[in-house]
Amino acid sequence: MIARLTYYNGYLAKLLLWIGGAGLFAMTLIIGWQVFARYVLNASPSWAEQLSLLLMIWYALLAAAAGFHEGFHIKIIALQAGASTRNARILRIVAEIVVVMSGAMMVVWGLDLTYIISSHVIPSLGISRSWAYAPLPIAGALIVLFSGTRLAGELLYPGFTAEDEIDSVAMPVGDA
Amino acid sequence: MEVALLLVLLILLLAIGVPVAFSLFVASVATLYALDIPLAVSLQRMAAGISIFSLMAIPFFIFAGDLMYRSGIAARLVNIADASFGRARGGLGQVNIGASMLFGAVSGSAIANVSAMGSTISPLMEEKGYDRDYAVNVNITAAIVGLLIPPSHNMIIYAAASGTAVSIGDLFLAGIIPGILTGAMLMIVAWLVARRRGYPAGIFPGWRPFIKAVVFAIPGLLTAIIIIGGILSGIFTATESSAIAVLYTILVGALVYRTIGFTKFVESAVSSVRITAMVLLIIGAASSFGYVLAILDVPTQLASGINTLTDNPILILLIINVILLLLGTFMDMSPLIVITTPIFLPIAVSLGVDPVHFGIIMMLNLGIGLVTPPVGSVLFVGAAIGKISVEQTIKTIWPFYIALVVALGLITYIPAISMALPNMMK
Numbered sequence: 104m105i106a107r108l109t110y111y112n113g114y115l116a117k118l119l120l121w122i123g124g125a126g127l128f129a130m131t132l133i134i135g136w137q138v139f140a141r142y143v144l145n146a147s148p149s150w151a152e153q154l155s156l157l158l159m160i161w162y163a164l165l166a167a168a169a170g171f172h173e174g175f176h177i178k179i180i181a182l183q184a185g186a187s188t189r190n191a192r193i194l195r196i197v198a199e200i201v202v203v204m205s206g207a208m209m210v211v212w213g214l215d216l217t218y219i220i221s222s223h224v225i226p227s228l229g230i231s232r233s234w235a236y237a238p239l240p241i242a243g244a245l246i247v248l249f250s251g252t253r254l255a256g257e258l259l260y261p262g263f264t265a266e267d268e269i270d271s272v273a274m275p276v277g278d279a
Numbered sequence: 280m281e282v283a284l285l286l287v288l289l290i291l292l293l294a295i296g297v298p299v300a301f302s303l304f305v306a307s308v309a310t311l312y313a314l315d316i317p318l319a320v321s322l323q324r325m326a327a328g329i330s331i332f333s334l335m336a337i338p339f340f341i342f343a344g345d346l347m348y349r350s351g352i353a354a355r356l357v358n359i360a361d362a363s364f365g366r367a368r369g370g371l372g373q374v375n376i377g378a379s380m381l382f383g384a385v386s387g388s389a390i391a392n393v394s395a396m397g398s399t400i401s402p403l404m405e406e407k408g409y410d411r412d413y414a415v416n417v418n419i420t421a422a423i424v425g426l427l428i429p430p431s432h433n434m435i436i437y438a439a440a441s442g443t444a445v446s447i448g449d450l451f452l453a454g455i456i457p458g459i460l461t462g463a464m465l466m467i468v469a470w471l472v473a474r475r476r477g478y479p480a481g482i483f484p485g486w487r488p489f490i491k492a493v494v495f496a497i498p499g500l501l502t503a504i505i506i507i508g509g510i511l512s513g514i515f516t517a518t519e520s521s522a523i524a525v526l527y528t529i530l531v532g533a534l535v536y537r538t539i540g541f542t543k544f545v546e547s548a549v550s551s552v553r554i555t556a557m558v559l560l561i562i563g564a565a566s567s568f569g570y571v572l573a574i575l576d577v578p579t580q581l582a583s584g585i586n587t588l589t590d591n592p593i594l595i596l597l598i599i600n601v602i603l604l605l606l607g608t609f610m611d612m613s614p615l616i617v618i619t620t621p622i623f624l625p626i627a628v629s630l631g632v633d634p635v636h637f638g639i640i641m642m643l644n645l646g647i648g649l650v651t652p653p654v655g656s657v658l659f660v661g662a663a664i665g666k667i668s669v670e671q672t673i674k675t676i677w678p679f680y681i682a683l684v685v686a687l688g689l690i691t692y693i694p695a696i697s698m699a700l701p702n703m704m705k
Contacts (some may be wrong), residue, residue: 124548127338134335134522138515151331152518153496159559160326161336164485166556167300176298176560177611179654183296198296205301208308221333236326264352 105256105263110251116169119245123169126162132157153227158236161261164238168245169200172253195264199254206250209243282575284308289568297616300557303564307571307686311422311470328566328617329559332518333438333447335620337558340432342551343502343528344386349543350532352499353395356381358492362484364466369473370481371674372413373466381461381496383425384503387432388554389649389657393422397521397664409478417469419661420679423646424465426612427458427639430506430524435517436562436613437638440569440620448510448515449701457639457690457697464682472678485705499529502519511704553651558613565617578622585626592630596691599623600644607648611656615645632694639697643690647683650676 137151170176178198185192216236224233256263285306308321348643360377367373375396382392397418404414426433429451438445486676502524509515515523532539539547572578593646603623606615620641650659652673662672690696 111677112443120549120660121545122550123552124545127342127548127552127555130335131342131522131525134339134519135526138519138523152335154333155335157331158330159338163329163338166552169558170553170556171298173553175658176300176557178298179293179609180296181653182294186673191672194295198292201292201295201297201305202301206413208304208318209322212322215319216323231406235330239322239326260478 105252109251109256116172116249119165119169123162126158130158133158134235145256149227151226157225157228160192160235161238164242165245168242168249169216171206171246172249185249191249191265192261196254196257199250199257199264203248203254205245206243206246210247211243212242213237213239213241213243281310281313282577284313284566285571285575293609299611300560300564303561303568303614303618305563307567310575310701316574322569324567324570325563328441328563333435333439334559334562336435336447336518336521337432338551338555339518339525340387340430340435341554342548343389343521343524343549343559344391344430345547346525346528346532346539346544347385347499347502348395349392350499350528350536350538352383352385352629353378353537354498355400355492355496357396357399358484358488362482362486362489362492365481367473367485368470368480369409369476369478371400371407371409371477372417372469372473374481375400375404375414375417375467376424376462377464379418379421380424380428380458381384381500382505383428383458384430385499387425387430388435389422389426389646390660391420393657393661394423394664401665407479410684411665412671413472413476413478413669415661415665415672416676416679417465418665419650419657420465420658420676421462421641422661423650424462426460426642426646427454427461429454430521431642432558433612433616433642433645434572436558437620437641438616441624441634441638442621443624445638446701448507450472450638451510452508452700452704453635453639453697455640455700457643457686460689460696461643461683461686463484464686468682469680479626495536495577498535499528500529502531509572528549535693559607561611561614562617565614567570568614569621570619572618572634573621578625581622581665582629592632593692595626595630596632599626600640600687600691602655603641605643606648608644608651609654610648612645612649613656615648616641633698635701636694636697639688640691643683643687647680647687651680667678 133151133155137148141147183194186194213236216238217233221231221233221237225232253264288309289302289306292305311318311321333548356378357374360374364370364373379392379396382395386392401414431454434450435447437630438447438450505527506520506524509520510517585598589595601620624634624637628634649655652669658669662669
């Protein structure tokens, strides 16, 4: 059950990242178009930057959610690595619970914010500002799904989320 | 009281292994709860923290750098550096540093730099009898130089976090001489260590391979010129220039180098999205955290605290540098930029430090944090690529740390190193 869910989560995370890749490329084209329009067509499109920013917020948050399946978010595992197998497992469980809770907070307050802001309009696009907040609860729900699966897996099968040390060291494709 | 809650909770969450972004977020939420402020504010600040136009340059710079990396430019940059510095004692160490500086002009990511150079030069160094610890020491400290040499997406984060109108073009220009200076310091140290260990000098490969490498690398290195030139001339905004750089690298990779096909392109886009997502989530959470710090009046109190301690600008800058170095040893670069810029920049400005100059100090300072234990992403990745343990790496790294700290001191106290170029362009 958990194994199967993890398997499907893997596909979902991949899909989210592909959507992200497409979003990044679309964003490149939009800003490229803006430059082209300004210098060649002599008309700067007013919507380009705003649309591009909206796109970035969407794909960054969706891909960030995928990161909780893939485990690419930066974290400090020194304490886990130094602890005994049993204590390391407790630390992993507590950390995963905090992540699930964070995802849940994103869902609840994200929905609140999306609702509160719905009558505001993004001027250059003419659409509701809710569009800028909607990815928060969606990403939150995905994080609950991904981290919830990991948490359930770890609770049922000790060592389920234990990381290969070399892997976890080579993984953080850091922001630096 | 609430300050203690915020900081203790943050350290606790980081220690148990909660990802940095959510450690910042949850600590802020708990503190808002203690302050009886609506909790949804934390998420609102997070959303606001990433809804900033100038931040769009971050995914573009990461994408352009990643495409360049995948196009196989690293090996050519090594060839150029080899022909230029290879004949020195311990020539491959010099080559590593020189090539890292060139790579810094293509990509602003220290991790990409350490991976690109590590995987290209480390095998060569091992073949020629260099010790692994030396190879990794040189490789990781040289990667820091790429943070100073434009383009550098961390400078974009700084410009956004500064809240004032810090020009990204000025920051990029200001980083060039400090980058070269830091690289030169590392070269001196690498030479001294190589001489003591008796590493061989390289043989000049002749002009043909050099010219071949330059011809190959020029289209790639032009990216930096497009970006910097575009911003400075006012033809592009920083965001536009970075997007144009992506389109340009796609063309160069697909048509000139013919090394970027569809599969590699998709891989590159996905991998850039991963890094972007990670960075933006941290920036968002860090703005939430910074907001709580501001509510608690921490920046003002810390400023007046430092002011009662001393009013000597030299000492104050020293204190700021030491605090940043300490924070940098266990925190990553981007959250620290977002959190500490609003705290320290006003202090620095009140001492007459130009915000552009302060940004350069911060880049190198926090960059040093990336190669120091207990937590340093560049150190970890570099050691993993160099196939030795982190402990072995840091046993012999101190001469390189000294070079970096001396460079930091020079850059901090001689503003002209950073400001000469931007002032000249005005």
